[in-house]
Amino acid sequence: MTGFYTEGIWRMHAYCRIGLVLLALCIVLSRSGAADEGRLDTPLKIGLTPVFLDNKLSILRIWQRYLEKRLGRPVQFVHRQTYREIIDLLLTQEIQSAWICGFPYVRYADRFTLLAVPLYQGEPLYQSYLIVPAGDRKTKHITDLQGKVFAYSDPDSNSGYLVPRVALRRADHNPDTFFSRTFFAWAHYDVVLAVAEGLADGGAVDGYVWDTLLRFHPELAKRTRIVNKSKKFGFPPLVVNHTLPEDDVRLLRYVMLKMKDEPDGVAMLRELNLDSFVAGTPELYEGIKDNVAYMAGAELSVRQNQSSVQNTY
Amino acid sequence: MFGRISLRYKIPINLSLAILLTSLVIGGVLIWRSYEEVRNDLFRSSVELGTVLANTLVAPLKHDDVWRAYQVLRSAGSRIFIVLDEANRVFVSNKPAQFTMLSELTANGPELAHLQTAIDRHGSLTPFFHERPEDARVYVVIPVVDDGIQIANLIIGYPHSIFRPHLINIARRVGITSLIVMLFLIPISWWIGKQTAEPLAELSESMSRVGREPLVSIDYQPSERDDEIGHLGQSFSAMIQELDEKQNLERQVIVSERLAAVGRLAAGVAHEINNPLGGMINAINTYRRFGRTDPETDKTVFLLERGLRQIHETVSALLVEARQERHDLTPEDIEDVRLLVQSDAQKKGLHLVWENKLDRPLSLPSTPVRQVLMNLSLNAVEAAKQAGQVTLRVARENGLLEIRVSNDGLTVSNEAIERLFEPFVHDRPGGTGLGLWVTYQIVQQFNGEIFVQSEEGNTCFMVRLPLEHAV
Structure with a gap:
C-alpha cells in the first residue's frame, strides 16, 4: 500500500514536473505584476513541533533561507513547547503552515490540508519505539513496566502517547493507572534523554527521531534500548490551514517536493535524515485514525479478549 | 633531661617551639575560620541558587510537570538536587537513577532518613543547613513556597569533599606562609638566643671557676651591653678584679708581716747573741793581751776567735742597719x-x-x-x-x-x-x-x-x- 503512494507521487511528479514549474513561474510572475503586492512582504509562518530534531537551529536557518529564496517572501519558523500550542496557532490562523504529528492531523483533517509528507527510508512512514534504559535487559514488552515511571512525549503525539496507550489498552490495562507515574517530556529527544538518564523507566518515542539521534548523537541513543517497534504509521506531515491561498500552497508544495533535486536541498535533507518530501494522501493516516477510534471506543466500554497484533508493539 | 641543656640551646629551642606553636595555632584558627566562611558562603550561595530554583519550580510542581522540573535541576557534577513533594516523596531529582521518583526520603539510606527527621523538626519556611560529620554530604533545604503555602522542599546536597580543595588550598597557603615566617624567625630566634645565652653561659662558666682556680687565670671579658646581662657581667668583672686586688693585698700583707716578724726575730736574736758575743770577743782580746802564751792555747783561742767573728759577721749581716753616712x-x-x-x-x-x-x-x-x-x-x-x-x-x-x-x-x-x-x-x-x-x-x-x-x-x-x- 505504501509502495502505491510513493510510486503515485513519483508518477505524478514525472508528469507534472514541467507543468508545476510553469505554474510556479506563472504564480511568481502574476504576483510580481499583481495588485496583491503586500503579501510578498508578509512572512509565511510555519509552525514546528518536535516531530523532528527541531533543536538543530543551524539547519533551520539554512532551511529558512532556502525557502525564502524560492518563495520570494520571508519565512518564519514558529516554535512552541507543545504540539497543542502549534495546533492552536494553526486553528486560530496565526500561522499558515506547520509540521505536526499525524494524530492532530487526523483529528483536524477537515481544517488542515496535507502539504507534504517526508519520505523516510523510502516510505512516508515511521514507527513508534518503546525504549528503556540500556541497563534494563529484562523488559520485553510494555506490560513489563507496570508500576514504573513512564515518559510520554506529548499528549498530541501518536508515537509518543497514542501508540503505547493503545498497546496497554489492548493488553487489558488501564493506561491511566498502569504506571506509578507518567510525565510528558514534550519532545521525543527529551523522552530519550529522560530514559537515558533514568528519570523514566520507559518511554515511547518517534522511531525516526530515535534513528536520527543514533546517527547524530549515538552516545545518547545508545544509553537506551529499543524494546519494541510498533507497526508503521503515516509520517508526521506538513499541513496548511485554509488561510493560505491555493497558489501559495501549490508553490510551497512544489518547493518542498523539489528539495531532493537541488544540491543544497539534498544537503539539508541529509541533515534532517530524510530522503525527500512527497505529496502524500490522507489515507496514509488510517492507522492513526484507527488508534484514535479504538481509544475512543475503549473509553466507552472496556473491550474484552480483543487483540490486534498489528496495532500493538 | 631538658633542664640540663644549656641556655645556649634552650632559649632558641624554646623560641622556635613558641614560633611553631604560634604558627600552628594561627594556622588552625585560620583554617577553621576559612572552613566556617566556606561553609557560610556555600550556605548563602545555595540559598540564593535554591531560591531561584524554587521559584522556577513552582509552576512545574503545580502543573505536575516532572520533565520541566527535571530540566530546571538537570546538571552535571557531584551536587544533588532533590525535590520533595508535600507527602515528602521524591518528586524529581537530578540523579533519578539514585533517588527514584515517588520514593520516600527515608528509603534512601540512613543519611537521608536523618535529613527527613531534620526537615520534620524544622517546620518553618526558612532555608536551613543540615550537616553531620558522619554524613557523606552536607545539605541545604529550601522550602518551595507559593502564596505563603509550602508546596515542596528543595534539597541541595554537596559532598563533604567540596570543602576539601578549599581547605587544602588554605592549609597549603597557611603552611607556606608559616614556613617562610619560620625560615626568617628561627634563625633570628637562634641569634637572639645566642645573644642572650652566650654571655650568661660565659659568666656561669667563669663563676664556676672562682675558688677552684687562681683569679688571674679567669680571663673574663664582660660584654659592653647596657642591659641586665651586661651589668651582671660588668659587676662580675669588677668583683673578680676587687677580689684579685684583695688577694694580692692580703698576700703582700702576709709576706711583709712574715718578713717583719722574721726581721724582728732576727734582730732580737742578733742582739741577744751580740751582747754575749761582744763579751766573749773582749775576753779573748783580754786573754791575748794578758794571758800566758803557749802555742796549743793560742791555736785554740785563735779558732774560738775566728768562730766568734764568723758568728758576729752573720749576725751583723742579719741585722742590717743603714749606717749613718752622708755621702x-x-x-x-x-x-x-x-x-x-x-x-x-x-x-x-x-x-x-x-x-x-x-x-x-x-x-x-x-x-x-x-x-x-x-x-x-x-x-x-x-x-x-x-x-x-x-x-x-x-x-x-x-x-x-x-x-x-x-x-x-x-x-x-x-x-x-x-x-x-x-x-x-x-x-x-x-x-x-x-x-x-x-x-x-x-x-x-x-x-x-x-x-x-x-x-x-x-x-x-x-x-x-x-x-x-x-x-
Missing part, C-alpha cells in the same frame, strides 16, 4: 757597680744593658743603694741564661729613685716569690741566702718598695726609694 749617691756610684758586675757578666758571655739615667747626685746614702744595686745585679747575672741578657735601669721618677733589674733566666714561681726575701732561702748552691734579705731590709729602712715580677723569659726586680724621706 750622697752620685751617677759615678752606679758606674762603679757596673765595673764590678762587668767581669762576672763577661765570664758568662752576657749582654749587659746598663741604663744610668742619673745626671746629678741624689739625697740618698750611696753605700746601701750600691749594696742593693750590687745584690740585685749579681743575682741577675747568676740567674741569666748562658749568653743571655741582663738589663739594669736606674732613673729618677716622681721623687723616687727607681731601679729595675731584669734577666732572661728561669721563671720564678709565685710560691718562691713569696719566700724570696726571707733569710737563708737560696735556690742555688754557693749563696749565703742573705743577699735579698739584706736588700729587702735596706729598702724597708728607706721606706721604699720592692717588687718581683717573673714571666716566661723575664724576671724583673723593681725597687723604689723615696728621695725626700730618706732615713
Whole structure:
C-alpha cells in the first residue's frame, strides 16, 4: 500500500514536473505584476513541533533561507513547547503552515490540508519505539513496566502517547493507572534523554527521531534500548490551514517536493535524515485514525479478549 | 633531661617551639575560620541558587510537570538536587537513577532518613543547613513556597569533599606562609638566643671557676651591653678584679708581716747573741793581751776567735742597719757597680744593658743603694741564661729613685716569690741566702718598695726609694 503512494507521487511528479514549474513561474510572475503586492512582504509562518530534531537551529536557518529564496517572501519558523500550542496557532490562523504529528492531523483533517509528507527510508512512514534504559535487559514488552515511571512525549503525539496507550489498552490495562507515574517530556529527544538518564523507566518515542539521534548523537541513543517497534504509521506531515491561498500552497508544495533535486536541498535533507518530501494522501493516516477510534471506543466500554497484533508493539 | 641543656640551646629551642606553636595555632584558627566562611558562603550561595530554583519550580510542581522540573535541576557534577513533594516523596531529582521518583526520603539510606527527621523538626519556611560529620554530604533545604503555602522542599546536597580543595588550598597557603615566617624567625630566634645565652653561659662558666682556680687565670671579658646581662657581667668583672686586688693585698700583707716578724726575730736574736758575743770577743782580746802564751792555747783561742767573728759577721749581716753616712749617691756610684758586675757578666758571655739615667747626685746614702744595686745585679747575672741578657735601669721618677733589674733566666714561681726575701732561702748552691734579705731590709729602712715580677723569659726586680724621706 505504501509502495502505491510513493510510486503515485513519483508518477505524478514525472508528469507534472514541467507543468508545476510553469505554474510556479506563472504564480511568481502574476504576483510580481499583481495588485496583491503586500503579501510578498508578509512572512509565511510555519509552525514546528518536535516531530523532528527541531533543536538543530543551524539547519533551520539554512532551511529558512532556502525557502525564502524560492518563495520570494520571508519565512518564519514558529516554535512552541507543545504540539497543542502549534495546533492552536494553526486553528486560530496565526500561522499558515506547520509540521505536526499525524494524530492532530487526523483529528483536524477537515481544517488542515496535507502539504507534504517526508519520505523516510523510502516510505512516508515511521514507527513508534518503546525504549528503556540500556541497563534494563529484562523488559520485553510494555506490560513489563507496570508500576514504573513512564515518559510520554506529548499528549498530541501518536508515537509518543497514542501508540503505547493503545498497546496497554489492548493488553487489558488501564493506561491511566498502569504506571506509578507518567510525565510528558514534550519532545521525543527529551523522552530519550529522560530514559537515558533514568528519570523514566520507559518511554515511547518517534522511531525516526530515535534513528536520527543514533546517527547524530549515538552516545545518547545508545544509553537506551529499543524494546519494541510498533507497526508503521503515516509520517508526521506538513499541513496548511485554509488561510493560505491555493497558489501559495501549490508553490510551497512544489518547493518542498523539489528539495531532493537541488544540491543544497539534498544537503539539508541529509541533515534532517530524510530522503525527500512527497505529496502524500490522507489515507496514509488510517492507522492513526484507527488508534484514535479504538481509544475512543475503549473509553466507552472496556473491550474484552480483543487483540490486534498489528496495532500493538 | 631538658633542664640540663644549656641556655645556649634552650632559649632558641624554646623560641622556635613558641614560633611553631604560634604558627600552628594561627594556622588552625585560620583554617577553621576559612572552613566556617566556606561553609557560610556555600550556605548563602545555595540559598540564593535554591531560591531561584524554587521559584522556577513552582509552576512545574503545580502543573505536575516532572520533565520541566527535571530540566530546571538537570546538571552535571557531584551536587544533588532533590525535590520533595508535600507527602515528602521524591518528586524529581537530578540523579533519578539514585533517588527514584515517588520514593520516600527515608528509603534512601540512613543519611537521608536523618535529613527527613531534620526537615520534620524544622517546620518553618526558612532555608536551613543540615550537616553531620558522619554524613557523606552536607545539605541545604529550601522550602518551595507559593502564596505563603509550602508546596515542596528543595534539597541541595554537596559532598563533604567540596570543602576539601578549599581547605587544602588554605592549609597549603597557611603552611607556606608559616614556613617562610619560620625560615626568617628561627634563625633570628637562634641569634637572639645566642645573644642572650652566650654571655650568661660565659659568666656561669667563669663563676664556676672562682675558688677552684687562681683569679688571674679567669680571663673574663664582660660584654659592653647596657642591659641586665651586661651589668651582671660588668659587676662580675669588677668583683673578680676587687677580689684579685684583695688577694694580692692580703698576700703582700702576709709576706711583709712574715718578713717583719722574721726581721724582728732576727734582730732580737742578733742582739741577744751580740751582747754575749761582744763579751766573749773582749775576753779573748783580754786573754791575748794578758794571758800566758803557749802555742796549743793560742791555736785554740785563735779558732774560738775566728768562730766568734764568723758568728758576729752573720749576725751583723742579719741585722742590717743603714749606717749613718752622708755621702750622697752620685751617677759615678752606679758606674762603679757596673765595673764590678762587668767581669762576672763577661765570664758568662752576657749582654749587659746598663741604663744610668742619673745626671746629678741624689739625697740618698750611696753605700746601701750600691749594696742593693750590687745584690740585685749579681743575682741577675747568676740567674741569666748562658749568653743571655741582663738589663739594669736606674732613673729618677716622681721623687723616687727607681731601679729595675731584669734577666732572661728561669721563671720564678709565685710560691718562691713569696719566700724570696726571707733569710737563708737560696735556690742555688754557693749563696749565703742573705743577699735579698739584706736588700729587702735596706729598702724597708728607706721606706721604699720592692717588687718581683717573673714571666716566661723575664724576671724583673723593681725597687723604689723615696728621695725626700730618706732615713
